[in-house]
Amino acid sequence: MILKALIFSNSFALIIALLLIFMDRVINNYGPCTLTINDDKEIQARGGSTLLRNLFESKYFIPSACGGKGTCGYCKLIVTEGGGGVLPTEELMLSSAEKREGYRLTCQLKVKNDMKLYIPEEYLNIREYTGRITVFDPLTVDIRRVGITLFGDDEIAYKPGQYVQVKIPAGPEIDYRAYSMASCPDEHDRIEINVKLIPDGLGSTYIHSLSVGEPLEFSGPYGDFFLRHDSHRDIICVAGGVGLAPIKSILLYWDRHNMNRMLWLYYGAKSTADLYDHEQFVDLAARESGLKYFPALSEPADDWTGKTGFIHTVMEKELPGDIHGEAYLCGPPIMIDAVTAVLIAKGVPEERIWYDKF
Amino acid sequence: MNPVLLLFASVITSNIALTYFLGMCPFVTISKQIHVAAGMGMAVTMVMTLTASANWLIQNIILVPLGLEYLQFLVFIVTIATIVQILEIVIDRYFPILYLSFGIFLPLITVNCAILGISLFMVLRSYGFIETVLYSFGSGVGWLLAIITMGGLRRNLVFSKPLRNFGDPGITAIIAGIMALGFIGFTGVAGL
The missing domain is CATH 2.40.30.10 (Translation factors)
Structure with missing residues (x-):
């Protein structure tokens, strides 16, 4: 009885697997297609696979943070020919202006025939x-x-x-x-x-x-989240948790180049155990008078003497209202939203706030 | 059972969404706009008919003769997943326009309980093949009608501003309840 069930389920699974492989190879195979990039380069693509994957395989690296799930919207490119209609999975990530210009989400768009597309200069580097x-x-x-x-x-x-x-x-x-x-x-x-x-x-x-x-x-x-070099404004950096990484890069660069700009560093974490590179920043702040360092813990232990609470509430108190700065934020979406509201209330215009949500 | 009656009953009087409350997740989440709801409904109808028919064949040609009815659940689920997958590939290749209108919903349907429900009901009620086809098609059409109706009603919520605390899913569940009450009125017209 058990043997019979085993034989049946194995052969059933085998048949299904073979059927699916067959369908994928035969029906989902659109043959080789040609992609024309920026009107001057032609590459061979594998039909049936997404445009993004095809570009990656041909060593064209397009920004993409979500792993091709269609949620970050970074991988959009202008496709002028062969793209077909905009898919429902792209709708959320494309504004109506972008749709008119021919932008497509390359992680969702399958290559089914020859295509013409444009890749911006900076991506080619x-x-x-x-x-x-x-x-x-x-x-x-x-x-x-x-x-x-x-x-x-x-x-x-x-x-x-x-x-x-x-x-x-x-x-x-x-x-x-x-x-x-x-x-x-x-x-x-x-x-x-x-x-x-x-x-x-x-x-x-x-x-x-x-x-x-x-x-x-x-x-x-x-990414277009990077320290603007051509400005003389004060720099406001806000990091939440592991969002410290790009902020640290900005800070190190600022320190190395002796920029004549103040740097306000707000760093939020849960507890002392989640706060890393803290001593390094304390030392740097003691050495460089241009650095103002405000670490804050949302769930502090009893021995914590610094600021407590979420980072945007700390900023509300500690950031001067007349600051003419530009802001770089990296952290979870909820932090970015709260901090952006505080910054706008403090007079930092929205176009001078750059952020990296994750 | 009279085939015409069976079809009528599965579409209206024993509506799978409103009398059995199956397939509720997409019924609540994808019924905000009528055209999207219609896309989902069409996909459900198609998948329901195909999977129930295929499952009937597998049940009666393989499982029953081999005495392996207890593997029903497993086999049905695998069949449904496979058919949905194949359908997606085929529609994407040969019917790109249909794919644009409901291709996105196909993967969602794999785990829709209404689809599995129909396959299990057809076994419980020992339907013949033709009856299964009619019943599953009818149920799909019934689900389609229900979700389109819901889409139409929800569009009007813009004008009626329900209590904020109900939230969107809350008021939808209440609307579904009232619609179901309406359908109870049909009970006994064609029993299933």
Whole structure:
């Protein structure tokens, strides 16, 4: 009886699997297609796979933070031919102006025929890098500092605040996960990322399972969240938890270049155990009079003498009202929203607030 | 049972959404706009008819002769998932316009309890093949009608401003309840 059930269920599963493989190979196979990029380059693409994946495979790196789920909206490009109608899964991420211009969400759009598309100049500078893990220190219970030194004489140029996409081998498919660089851009031969372990998270569990000496591949630099160089305004930096990473890059750059601009650093975490690189900032603030450092804990222990509460309430009290600054925020969406409201109330115009929500 | 009566009963008097309250998740979440609701309803109708028919064949040609009826749940769920997957691939390739209107909903339907419910009901009530096809198609159409009606009613919520504390899902559940009351009036017209 059990044998019969076993034989049946196995053969049933086998038939289903074969059927699905057959369908995927035959029906979902649109054959090779040609993608024309910026009117001058042609690449061969695999029909049936998404445009984003095809571009990645041909070494065109398009920003994408959500892993192709259609939730971050970074991977939009102008597709002028062969895209078909806008899919319902793209609707949420495209404004009506973008739709008129022909923008498409490349992680949702499948390549089914020849296409013509445009990739902005700055994306073409993005390339792949390979390095070896040289630093692998625990910063808190679940956050690790991962330092990657590039192989050979390879060098990376980026702006403070930008991010990279780390290649995650997930079974037969390859996936990418975005991490902000926490290092100073002046060091061209290495980068640092801070990785918070998310239970069952594809990227963080993989990176946390590595150790010093192991190789890691990534592409970059990505993102328009970076320190504006052409301004003389004071810098307001707000970080929540592991959102400190890009802010730290900005801070290190600011320190290294002796900028004649004040830097207000607001750093929110849950408890002392979640606050990392704190001593380094305290030392820096003691040395540099231009740095004002305000750490705040939302669930402090009894021995904490600093600020308590959420970071936006601390800012309400500690940020001068007449500040003519520009703000860089990185943290969870709820923090970004609350902090943005405080900044606007303090007279910082919205177009001078840059943020990285995660 | 008279086939015409069966079809009528499954569409109206024994409506799968409003008398059995199956398939509630999409019924509440995807009924905000009529055209979206219609897309979902069409997808459900299609999947329901195909899966119940396929499950009937598997049940009566394979499971019953082998005495493996107890594997029903497992086999039905796998069949449904497979059919949905195949349907998505086929529609995307050959009917791009249909894919634009309801392709996005197909993966959602895999875990819709109304779909599995129909397959289980058809076994419980020992329907023949033709009866199963009619019953599942009718139930799909019934679900489609229910969700379109709900979409129409919810559109009018803009004008009536229900109590804020009800929230969106709250008032939807209340509307569904009142609609179901209306359907109870049909009880006994064609029993199922």
